[in-house]
Amino acid sequence: MFDLMNNTLEQEWDYFAKDATKDHELTIIREDGVYRHLRVATPGTNTYAWEIVTWPGHLAISGDVGDGYTFSRLYDMFDFFNPHATTNDTMPSIDFHYWAEKLGFAQRGTEKRFSPEQFLHRVREAAEAYAKEYDKNIDVEALCTQASHHTDNEYTAREWARDEDTVLSQDFYWEADFSVYDHHYVTACFAIADTIRRYNDVKKTPQENITAPATV
Structure with missing residues (x-):
């Protein structure tokens, strides 16, 4: 991977x-x-x-x-x-x-620092996994596009992720790492x-x- x-x-x-x-x-x-x-x-x-x-x-x-x-x-x-x-x-x-x-x-x-690229990478991973396991009709690209408008900082990214908990789990909100060295x-x-x-x-x-x- x-x-x-x-x-x-x-x-x-x-x-x-x-x-x-x-x-x-x-x-x-x-x-x-x-x-x-x-x-x-x-x-x-x-x-x-x-x-x-x-x-x-x-x-x-x-x-x-x-x-x-x-x-x-x-x-x-x-x-x-x-x-x-x-x-x-x-x-x-x-x-x-x-x-x-x-x-x-x-x-x-x-x-470490917050990385918009890492955040979007994790969102795509989670969305594709959800689509494969639960709902193949979910629009992964649309979700990723929405996420791209919330990359100013880690707080903004996590708040958006929390509101998308249908696809992105609470574990994603609390535990996903959006940082790079x-x-x-x-x-x-x-x-x-x-x-x-x-x-x-x-x-x-x-x-x-x-x-x-x-x-x-």
């Missing part, structure tokens, strides 16, 4: 990995145990660049990508995020919901996974293969 949220995430990852960050490089500014300061950027520009700082029990990201998110879970937060770091261009296996639970208290709830949160998660992938690549490089700085 088509999943609007997953489809959107895959599109965002393609742009992130194949366009926005394709020339990025990792710079280790500081590393002292779990105290780290890393920067990922295309040399000579701050566009789509970010920095990650870790200290005991915390990881924070700032910059042009993911600015302002702080996660807290393990003493070394790289241990928390490392299993999800991709080793190639495929989208990392991020559990966005679980990661959001590790955000600072004041940031929880900011990771916010772009800024998604790219922050991508950036963290990408940073750790780059960090792992540096750490597994034999010391003798690291090019020494040029002397003058």
Whole structure:
């Protein structure tokens, strides 16, 4: 079954990995145990660049990508995020919901936003299911058109859904999820996974293969 949220995430990852960050490089500014300061950027520009700082029990990201998110879970937060770091261009296996639970208290709830597209997608799903099971003569397209006039915000969408309870059940009104992960949160998660992938690549490089700085 088509999943609007997953489809959107895959599109965002393609742009992130194949366009926005394709020339990025990792710079280790500081590393002292779990105290780290890393920067990922295309040399000579701050566009789509970010920095990650870790200290005991915390990881924070700032910059042009993911600015302002702080996660807290393990003493070394790289241990928390490392299993999800991709080793190639495929989208990392991020559990966005679980990661959001590790955000600072004041940031929880900011990771998702109401999506008119997701709302209309859920309405169509519910209407088609009702038509298949109860009334094949229901005009699904007309219902979806009506729904499209009530997408200004989540409150408006849910109030409309409540009034359409012949087709849309009370469970739909109370429990249906009309949200998607916010772009800024998604790219922050991508950036963290990408940073750790780059960090792992540096750490597994034999010391003798690291090019020494040029002397003058």
